Amino acid sequence: MAMEKRLQKELQALVNDPPVGIKVDADQIGQNLSEWLVNVDGAPGSIYNGEKFQLQFKFGSRYPFESPQVVFVGPNIPVHPHVYSNGHICLSILTDDWSPALSVQSVCLSVVSMLSSCKEKKRPPDNAIYVKTCSKNPKKTRWWYHGKQCYHSEYKTSLLGMSSMGINT
Amino acid sequence: MGNCLKSPTADDISLLRGNDSQDGSEASSEPPPPYQESVHVPMYHPAPNISRPASQLTEEEQIRIAKRIGLIQHLPTGIYDGSKKIRECVICMGEFCVGDAVRYLPCMHIYHKECIDDWLMRSFTCPSCMEPVDAALLSTYET
Ligand SMILES: [Zn+2]
Ligand SMILES: [Zn+2]
Numbered sequence: 459m460a461m462e463k464r465l466q467k468e469l470q471a472l473v474n475d476p477p478v479g480i481k482v483d484a485d486q487i488g489q490n491l492s493e494w495l496v497n498v499d500g501a502p503g504s505i506y507n508g509e510k511f512q513l514q515f516k517f518g519s520r521y522p523f524e525s526p527q528v529v530f531v532g533p534n535i536p537v538h539p540h541v542y543s544n545g546h547i548c549l550s551i552l553t554d555d556w557s558p559a560l561s562v563q564s565v566c567l568s569v570v571s572m573l574s575s576c577k578e579k580k581r582p583p584d585n586a587i588y589v590k591t592c593s594k595n596p597k598k599t600r601w602w603y604h605g606k607q608c609y610h611s612e613y614k615t616s617l618l619g620m621s622s623m624g625i626n627t
Numbered sequence: 628m629g630n631c632l633k634s635p636t637a638d639d640i641s642l643l644r645g646n647d648s649q650d651g652s653e654a655s656s657e658p659p660p661p662y663q664e665s666v667h668v669p670m671y672h673p674a675p676n677i678s679r680p681a682s683q684l685t686e687e688e689q690i691r692i693a694k695r696i697g698l699i700q701h702l703p704t705g706i707y708d709g710s711k712k713i714r715e716c717v718i719c720m721g722e723f724c725v726g727d728a729v730r731y732l733p734c735m736h737i738y739h740k741e742c743i744d745d746w747l748m749r750s751f752t753c754p755s756c757m758e759p760v761d762a763a764l765l766s767t768y769e770t
Pocket of ligand 1: 716717718720738739742
């Protein structure tokens with residue numbers, strides 16, 4: 459089927475010609491290719507230099523028409539304003555701005571570049587609420603992409619709720 | 628490689644496949660729209676990222692889908708003859724083979740007809756350059 463065929467090509471390309479700092483472990487990928495682990499290095503020159511991260515990709519049967527589910531997993535979740543401590547990533551190409559021209563490789567490179575542009579290691583402002591209340595699948599989160607800030611909509615809703623109750627935020 | 632094999636799948640009605648429903652209750656006009664996961668229930672995509680079984684489409688949505696199909700059919704198609712600079716369909720990542728049915732977008736990016744039509748029902752943008760197809764089309768086809 460289309461999804462497997464395309465993933466097969468992506469895997470082959472990543473194994474044969476991996477970009478610097480991105481490594482897929484082909485042996486860990488099962489027969490149907492629907493779940494991948496990709497090792498990603500913090501870029502030299504960035505505040506994540508020398509750190510190692512792991513991204514988990516889950517592909518639905520409608521890939522590449524629908525985006526994969528992508529989260530950080532493993533012992534080291536980057537501390538970043540768009541990365542929640544449960545590994546969820548607020549990055550618009552993973553939901554609203556997904557295009558079938560994107561790939562595992564381009565998603566990994568975007569994530570690395572998102573990390574690289576960060577100047578200060580800190581969690582998103584709504585990390586505590588989000589991690590407690592979110593779905594396991596980050597694609598079920600309604601993300602709000604407000605320039606450099608990102609919020610999930612439950613947080614936004616709770617802010618709105620507070621102001622409608624007369625509490626100034 | 629195996630890309631030249633014609634699969635007996637999607638025509639313009641490929642929009643009938645894929646995607647799941649949403650809880651709907653919170654789907655407002657606020658950005659961004661909710662995103663769904665796949666299940667195997669036939670679904671329409673009344674708007675990008677919104678899917679519903681045919682039975683739950685409003686009349687307005689049915690009209691919009693019909694219009695979308697109409698617009699897609701206005702986009703020129705052709706048979707790949709090997710003379711184009713673009714050699715690969717970025718959606719399936721397969722190389723074009725002579726004889727493949729392709730569709731041309733106004734930005735001049737080309738894709739397998741089967742691949743791009745499926746995408747255009749979800750989002751009326753070019754996957755490669757993100758150029759909205761709408762505006763260009765309307766100026767060409769509307770008077
Ligand atoms: Zn194609
Ligand atoms: Zn284009």
